[in-house]
Amino acid sequence: MMKIxxxxxxxxxxxxxxxxxxxxxxxYLRTPKIAFVRSSVIIENxxxxxxxxxxxxxxxxxxxxxxxxxGARYTRLNNYLINNKxxxxxxxxxKLENEISQKASDYKSYTTEIDxxxxxENDKLTQGAFNQINSFIERYSKxxxxxxxxxxxxxxxxxxxxxxIDITDKVLEGLNKSYR
Amino acid sequence: MSMFRIYQISxxxxxxxxxxxxxxxxxxxxxxxxxxxxxxxxxLSKTIAGVKITVKFLPPEYLAYNELKNRISxxxxxxxxxxxxxxxxxFLVSFSLDDKTNKExxxxxxxxxxxxxxxxxxxxxxxxxxxxxxxxxTANNIYVPVLHTFENTYGITPNRSIYLVFSSNGxxxxxxxxxxxxxxxxxxLIFSTGISYFSFDKSEIDNTPHINFWKx
Numbered sequence: 001m002m003k004i005x006x007x008x009x010x011x012x013x014x015x016x017x018x019x020x021x022x023x024x025x026x027x028y029l030r031t032p033k034i035a036f037v038r039s040s041v042i043i044e045n046x047x048x049x050x051x052x053x054x055x056x057x058x059x060x061x062x063x064x065x066x067x068x069x070x071g072a073r074y075t076r077l078n079n080y081l082i083n084n085k086x087x088x089x090x091x092x093x094x095k096l097e098n099e100i101s102q103k104a105s106d107y108k109s110y111t112t113e114i115d116x117x118x119x120x121e122n123d124k125l126t127q128g129a130f131n132q133i134n135s136f137i138e139r140y141s142k143x144x145x146x147x148x149x150x151x152x153x154x155x156x157x158x159x160x161x162x163x164x165i166d167i168t169d170k171v172l173e174g175l176n177k178s179y180r
Numbered sequence: 181m182s183m184f185r186i187y188q189i190s191x192x193x194x195x196x197x198x199x200x201x202x203x204x205x206x207x208x209x210x211x212x213x214x215x216x217x218x219x220x221x222x223x224l225s226k227t228i229a230g231v232k233i234t235v236k237f238l239p240p241e242y243l244a245y246n247e248l249k250n251r252i253s254x255x256x257x258x259x260x261x262x263x264x265x266x267x268x269x270x271f272l273v274s275f276s277l278d279d280k281t282n283k284e285x286x287x288x289x290x291x292x293x294x295x296x297x298x299x300x301x302x303x304x305x306x307x308x309x310x311x312x313x314x315x316x317x318t319a320n321n322i323y324v325p326v327l328h329t330f331e332n333t334y335g336i337t338p339n340r341s342i343y344l345v346f347s348s349n350g351x352x353x354x355x356x357x358x359x360x361x362x363x364x365x366x367x368x369l370i371f372s373t374g375i376s377y378f379s380f381d382k383s384e385i386d387n388t389p390h391i392n393f394w395k396x
Contacts, residue, residue: 051375055367121369128374131229180363180377 032147036161037137038168039151045172047179048132052125059121063114070110074103136175140167205389208249211242214389221384227278228373231291235364235378236272239388240265248394258394268326268347269316269356271364275371276339287338291371305370306330306340313367316346318359323347358382 043049081088081096088096141149149167152158205211215236216223225234244261275288293299305313307330316323327345344364348356356362364378 048374055375124369124372125367125374127372128228128368130374131372132374132376135228180379 033145034148034150035141035146035165035167036150036152036158037171038166041168042133042172042175045176046129046133047176049126049129052129056118056122056125060118063118067107067111067114070103070107074100074107077103132179133175136178137171140171140174206392208245208393211389211391211393215239215242220387221381222388224378224380226373226376226378228376230278231288231371231373232276232278233366233368233373233376234274234276235366236274237380237385238270238272239385240270241388241391243270245391245394253394267357268345269362271344271346272341273314273344273364273366274339274341287335288340288371302370306342307332310342310344313369314342314344315365315367316356317363317365318355319361320359321355323356 077096077100081093081100085093137149140146144167146167150158150161152161205214214220215238218224222237222239223234225232227233241262243265244258247261248258277286277288277291289299289302293302310328310330311325314325314328316325323346325344326347327343329343331341331343333340346356360382362380362382364380366373366376366378368374368376
């Protein structure tokens with residue numbers, strides 16, 4: 001009788017240990033794996049974002065040159081009228097005033113249009129780079145079985161993150177490697 | 181000559197013949213399959229935010245074959261036409277949606293489109309303005325496409341393709357044709373996938389198999 005109860009106890013003990021082990025393993029599998037990324041570091045150092053910014057800056061320079069040219073034409077005509085008003089006929093003055101008014105209107109329309117185009121293009125360029133970053137993070141997370149990736153922002157949505165779940169450097173390295 | 185010597189020579193000849201055969205393909209389907217095989221590095225693709233961009237390099241001999249395939253032609257004509265195509269670089273760029281996003285907006289043309297104006301702009305960009313977004317870079321020069329054709333499938337397929345041809349256009353032809361690496365750069369302001377680079381090595385371009393299935 002004693003022997004039977006001793007064996008039963010051993011079986012119950014081993015069974016209990018196995019159940020505990022299985023439960024711990026199941027809990028480990030169910031616990032989401034979390035990582036975070038320092039978003040500002042990624043945005044500042046990703047090659048794609050830098051190149052998008054360079055492309056936009058080049059276009060901005062071109063637009064600024066055109067705006068300066070239009071502005072210079074207007075200023076030149078205006079100065080000519082001011083300096084020569086005394087020696088011009090009424091008809092010539094009227095003609096010049098109309099031309100100056102037209103130049104002013106062209107300048108205003110062009111700057112308004114360029115403002116809209118510049119904003120549009122800047123948005124598209126940066127959105128494209130963000131899309132690349134997000135797609136890469138999605139691929140990286142799937143490869144490394146990460147369930148949630150949190151991005152830190154300047155407003156401090158993540159107040160603290162342990163180094164072991166900071167994947168910023170790895171993401172940045174992989175991103176730049178896959179860019180070109 | 182001993183039997184062993186004869187055997188050695190036969191084995192060497194068999195190996196030689198086999199390696200020669202490796203560099204020719206005997207049907208159009210197999211050839212297209214070879215070009216589309218990513219391990220041959222003539223077809224590259226990237227998927228960004230659900231949009232898949234595939235760039236395929238089209239070998240000059242294949243382009244000549246395409247032009248002559250329904251006609252019987254002599255070797256002189258084939259070689260002459262191939263030589264013409266060798267003076268430029270031709271690519272097929274395709275846009276499609278990956279499987280996950282296909283259910284929401286099956287046709288790439290409607291992806292993120294909220295008005296008729298947006299659709300018209302996208303159509304115009306793909307048809308007329310694509311040269312502003314796709315360029316070819318070598319170490320020393322940047323090339324814009326001299327020809328581009330947007331293949332509008334009118335909704336028959338959810339994907340769209342563009343043929344692009346780059347030629348030397350007054351700059352050094354040697355640079356375009358002899359550069360060890362050429363990069364197709366897509367500055368995507370149409371589908372907002374950012375700036376993507378597709379790199380092709382000259383060694384892989386030169387390694388395309390010869391066509392052995394001309395109409396005779």
